[in-house]
Amino acid sequence: MDNLNRSSSRITLSSNRVFKLVSTANVYQILGSNVLLCAATYACKAWSLDQGATVFWILVRILGLSGLGACVYVATHHRSLRKRSFEYSALGTMSVLQFVQVACFITALGRLPTLRVLVFSRAASHWPRLLSGTTSTLQLVISMIAVSVAVLTETTSVRHFAPGYASLALYGLACAAHEHTSRTLTPNFGSSNALAVSSLGTVVFCLPLYLFRLSMQSSATITDIPWTAYLALPFAALSLLYLSPAVSEKAAISHSSGAFALSFSSLTIIAALFTIISKAHKIPVVDLVIAFLLIYGLNPQESQTVAHKPKRATTRLLQSYLKTILSNSESRKIFYFLMLNLSYMLVQMLYGIWTNSLGLISDAIHMAFDCMAIGMGLFASLMATWSPNEQFTYGYSRVETLSGFSNGIFLLLISVFIVFEAIQRIIDPPEMNTSQLLLVSSLGLGVNLFGMFAMGGHHHHGHSHSHGPQESHSHSATHSSGHHHDHASHGHSHDNGHSHDSHPGHHSHGATSEEHHHSHSPTLEKSPTSPSHHDHSRHSSPEHSPTHERLRELQLEVPTADGSPITPTYKFGHDPHFESHHHEHHTPNSHDHSHSHERNAEGHSHNMRGVFLHVMADTLGSVGVIISTLLIEFYGWTGFDPIASLFIATLIAASVLPLVIDAGKVLALDVGHRDTDIRKALEKLNSIEGLGSYRSPRFWPKDSDSLIGSIHIQLAPSQSSFDPTLPQSTRTATYSRLDHVLAEVDSVLRSGIPGLEELTIQTETLDWDT
Template sequence: MTAKGDAHPPHDHARHDHPEGSHTSGHGQGDGHDHGVSVTEDSQRRVFWVMVFTAVYMVAQATGGWLSGSLALIADAGHMLSDTVALFLSWMAFRLSRRPSDEMRTFGYHRFQVLAALANGATLFLIAIWVCYEAVQRFAEPVEVLGGPMLIVAFIGLLVNIGGFLVLRAGDSRNVNMRSALLHVMGDLLGSVAAISAALIILATGWMPIDPILSVFVSLLILRSAWSIIASAFNILMEGVPEGLEGPVVAQEIDAVEGVAGVHHIHVWGLTGEKLMASFHLELKPGVPAGQVKAAVRARLLTRFGIGHVTIEVDEPGDHPEGTPPLFVTADH
């Protein structure tokens, strides 16, 4: 088998198996593969309310940071500003993705979620870099920080962020858009913890450098999380094999279905992190009903891997040259 990273949508084959209806009429309008309205209102509602609470607290935190002189609070307020924008993008992505497919966009608007996640990851990177830069400036020119006001504002922020984290965590963790929103809130939560720690140390010892030090520490954690989201979104946009799947393993599961003589040209990719798709060629054993085997293959892929959209082409004897391996994964262009 070749590398498992080859997952690509199928090109024009003569005998693609579509249960009913046509691709040109829009998926989800009669072919049994619903791509238009699958994102639940629950995810959209969760992101909306977390966005509202984040925006309200952002104003309070920025004010508290300015009055106390705390870089940790100001940095976290800036982070929450980016989070408000990011959560708005996530909310809009969920709204758009629920729109039905049409003649121009036969898979609907699901990919907008992935674009929003990519943008969110990029903003996390920029915010973290800015905080690190400001921290270096604080080391060169120390600023007095008022520990009392800083502690109060940071503690309120911690409560808000814990609430937002719990709301989003109960959503669909497979959705990269939801995960990016969750990571933004996690970054805010870490920022609040850092600000509380810095405030307590300043009140106890008067040591001001702890404020920029903890700011840098949180920024490095945010960078790591941001990279994870960017990598996941990039893999989806490049139509790579979804996380947690391996092309050869999928091939072996298909080949194990009774009546299958061989499987070729396997493509596995994701429209989003949770809407998985596959296409491949099947060779059937003599006398086996094609419809029965295809139904069994679809059921196995859905149960075993969560792949809900499957395009199958049944090859006639002799379609593949002698010596062709019974299983392989390749880009069939």
């Protein structure tokens, strides 16, 4: 009765109720903040950006004003702040993200229409939810249409509006990370406190940049900015850093379509009115269409109206990733080189901006793309350490192969581009300024040589998970069928999602609605009324009604294994029952993840090869630039530069092509280079006593050094089954030494096929009366 009363007193969060709560409690704050945001944005656009103020000029003053307000808040609430506990790293992350948000907003405002900037910035925090797959396909399509319409209707050049949309994309990422981090602080620290203290941190972060910029432009100061530009800055600081985040947070807490529609539609209408007033009654039809497409495309579904739980802090998540990266020698090398590359790129970019050198800035941008490729390799190395789960039952080790293949394709495309560009420059030699090429190339060569030295041992790396041969995995798939191998001794289970028809020679990997249950037992008895080639006990899946035809049953004597890990929620890991009973022995049909470090020929990592070749390509590029620069200085002919580029492109393509071929074979499930070993191992099966025959051998590569295998074996009846004195109808087939046959098949295949990590053996019975 108590449970009944407790459940009957719950409040249902329907969309009407949530919209009512939002409209009565927060409607005035939402409308007021939207009016202030639109007024400040239009004033900042017209009075500052259009009058010659730079983005950095506006950014520094907005952040300075917000820091001044934060100082007042901290001074009046210092006693309560002392009692609050918080993480400095989380607040520091919020400060950097706030700086990125404001900088991106002002950058986009200087290049795109104001109404469009306001609409896309308000929608920025909802894009991760849209792209994560929690919304309908129609909403995603409509949102993509809105973005396409916005880009296609731009009247300025691509060079002018492209940085604006890139800034909005970065703004959305910063909003998502800011929201993720703030949720870890608000339960204990409070949203207002977090905003105020993080605003102070933003000022501290921005101050060194301002001093550096001031030292570079000591004589160039802006003097023709009208005094009205300063009037818009306090309101911009208040709306961008305080009111709008607070309103967005309250709307996010309710997670209702009513709150979203109220905030988004009111902002659109208010911004449209400001646009009509500022542009002589010209109605922004296209921007209104884009806004209402986004309102429909980003409107939360009813299933998303549940309040978010506090999430793990971004800093904590990054710390766990960093710990994983540094604990592995391969990923640690990539990480150190990536940090060195990023540092050199930043110094090169700042020095290029300071000296106004286009060559340095271009080389810094080129290094940024290199860092992206190396970062992709680092992320692949991190993903390879993730444990298998219910969706990816074989783990994530193939991501490294995919990363190496992608890096190889990227380098091949670069080589082709270099060849065409070099041919064009040989035909029409351009004028070159070699004043800083030698310095930049020498520094780049030093950085790349360090990278090659750090990754020089990649070909000796053996991919190892070091689980040991005792480890037991339960591959629990989410399909409606399973293929279970139940060992009578320890109840170990494989759920591979295979379906096998009862006809000979037929092998299908489809998700059907039945389960084939293969039991390994020392003795099997076959019913005289079931002389079929396959003898399976077919059970109906719990997800389907049992309407399948009942096959002839195979008499089994298998003891029940309590706690068999075949449930969908089973976590991959060690099986205590298996370890306690079979710690000393290797069991057939188990998952063996103990990779040997001795397989140097096959133990290389495609991911490390891809990163290493990327570094080698940069090293060759630096060497080529140094040689061509010296030759140009001595002989004065600029044709040496494209000739060196052709030579470098040829070397890059020749070194990358084997990587692309090897990785492509793994991704295409090609085992051609191991075909001889597989054939020899299969031939040895014929000599196993008690094995009648085998069929459907399947072997495919999991990654560069491991294979997965599956095979059907037919057991031969023992000689005692054929008693000529008994009638044929009463004869019973018996199969002896089943465990011995399984162990022999497992041992022969694993010893004969190098890198065979997982082997599934499916037992069948031969028809004894044929």
